Amino acid sequence: MNRILLIILQLFGSVYPLIDATAKExxxxxxxxxxxxxxxxxxxxxxxxxxxxxxxxxxxxxxxxxxxxxxxxxxxxxxxxxxxxxxxxxxxxxxxxxxxxxxxxxxxxxxxxxxxxxxxxxxxxxxxxxxxxxxxxxxxxxxxxxxxxxxxxxxxxxxxxxxxxxxxxxxxxxxxxxxxxxxxxxxxxxxxxxxxxxxxxxxxxxxxxxxxxxxxxxxxxxxxxxxxxxxxxxxxxxxxxxxxxxxxxxxxxxxxxxxxxxxxxxxxxxxxxxxxxxxxxxxxxxxxxxxxxxxxxxxxxxxxxxxxxxxxxxxxxxxxxxxxxxxxxxxxxxxxxxxxxxxxxxxxxxxGKGVQKQHEYMYWQYGVRAVRSGKWKGIGKGGHLYLYDLIQDRAEKNDLSAKHPEIAARFRKYIIEGYREPRSQKDDGKYTGK
Ligand SMILES: [Ca+2]
Missing domain, CATH: 3.40.720.10 (Alkaline Phosphatase, subunit A)
Structure with a gap:
């Protein structure tokens, strides 16, 4: 865009929409x-x-x-x-x-x-x-x-x-x-x-x-x-x-x-x-x-x-x-x-702008199942839901499930809800070193 056109467009206040429409980053x-x-x-x-x-x-x-x-x-x-x-x-x-x-x-x-x-x-x-x-x-x-x-x-x-x-x-x-x-x-x-x-x-x-x-x-x-x-x-x-x-x-x-x-x-x-x-x-x-x-x-x-x-x-x-x-x-x-x-x-x-949508919960499974929601982390293991406050306890040492049974119950629900049966997990060929 030449300079004169740019000045004209700026005068009419239309340069920014024009740039947005033509020069998508x-x-x-x-x-x-x-x-x-x-x-x-x-x-x-x-x-x-x-x-x-x-x-x-x-x-x-x-x-x-x-x-x-x-x-x-x-x-x-x-x-x-x-x-x-x-x-x-x-x-x-x-x-x-x-x-x-x-x-x-x-x-x-x-x-x-x-x-x-x-x-x-x-x-x-x-x-x-x-x-x-x-x-x-x-x-x-x-x-x-x-x-x-x-x-x-x-x-x-x-x-x-x-x-x-x-x-x-x-x-x-x-x-x-x-x-x-x-x-x-x-x-x-x-x-x-x-x-x-x-x-x-x-x-x-x-x-x-x-x-x-x-x-x-x-x-x-x-x-x-x-x-x-x-x-x-x-x-x-x-x-x-x-x-x-x-x-x-x-x-x-x-x-x-x-x-x-x-x-x-x-x-x-x-x-x-x-x-x-x-x-x-x-x-x-x-x-x-x-x-x-x-x-x-x-x-x-x-x-x-x-x-x-x-x-x-x-x-x-x-x-x-x-x-x-x-x-x-x-x-x-x-x-x-x-x-x-x-x-x-x-x-x-x-x-640093706009509204950041938050996860209701994040979900993992590897032998056991785990969920994070806000500052809370839950791990389901051996029929028990361990509950940790990650702000206070990143080392996951203090199980707070007895103190917060309502949060533990919510996390139990997440752990069941997050899992879907996997499709076939068959290899497309074993690794042979070749
Ligand atoms: Ca790795």
Missing amino acids: MPNIIFIMVDDMGYHDLGCYGSKTIQTPNIDRMAKEGMRFTDCYSGDAVCASARSTLMTGYHKGHTPVRGNSGGIPLFPADVTVAEVLKKAGYATGGFGKWGLGNQGKDGAAERQGFDLFYGYYNQWHAHTYYTHLFRNSEKVDLDGRYTHHSIFEESLQFIKDHKEKPFFLYCPWTPPHAAYQIPEDEPAWQIYKDKPWKSRDAKVAAAMDTMMDRQVGEITELLKKLGIYEKTIMFFTSDNGAAKRFDGIHNSCGIMQGKKRSLNEGGIRVPMIARWPGRIKPGSVSDHPWYFPDVMPTLAEIADVSGEVPKDIDGISILPTLL
Whole structure:
């Protein structure tokens, strides 16, 4: 629009509607989800042992969430809640055997964003269907997926990978270095149009392997910690922190930093607590595979220059099923989201405007069932409903069910109501190592 026209339009007060109608903001979306990182493993979440200056800076430039949760305590089903917007009691992939697939009719975040014209790429661990099958990422809305399909394949960092189900030999190269490079390349290749970059990166998941010459390893390899795994996990976290910094620098170099919303989170709680070293779960009970807070509460940071208030901290309780409606609203395609999902957009919280709708309750199941509603957490176990006040008791030590029988009764109802019989959880082929 030329300057004179702009001035004329401003005089008549019609410039803003015109801009709204013609220049719909379509920010790039980067969603980095690392694997098995504990709630307290980042400096900005209190770590004293693991160096994460770039992610800490990201938190200072954006919003840090204190009460965000994964959709489950393990990899595959957590990804299913993230990709589909349904909580664990409703989501298609409930088991963690490795090859339980999404079906063609399932709607993923990537499919929703494609409706808005986004280029879609995934780099890391898919976990929702084997290569070449209907559940494969490139048949579920991703233009390009590079990495591991079956999550059992991801239990080593020295193996082959797949690009859109085609095998790629790495000749002994560390898989994550390759996955990171491809993540960067995707940004470069799509700098001109809106893109959705999904990075379900696999560190610091076991196996605890890192190249001897990885710069992050040099920081930790001689630490006096008794556990070698603790050193490797720290190095993996610091390596990814450096890579988050590199992505940020690339966005700036390409001139798209301001046009990009970037998230950082973990797919479930810490696999190992490293008590006495990293204290990855702090005072919280449990770890990966537990529905206590240590198994499901995750770090979550969102940065969107000019839109999210820098240095903000939110205690809004939310979880992975909320990601689909949030990203859909950001991309202005909320109408493409299936009507019956469990997620609620958190865009009002991110932008600090509008009314944030709250969950009546958030639901998890993994052996036991758990629910959070407001400050209350309920865990149904062995026929008893344990009730905790998470503001007073994040360690979940004081069962208040006898003191608050009416709340306990409400939570019992939620725990029954949240569960729906799963559809077939049959693998689309066992992992063979090939
Ligand atoms: Ca995981």
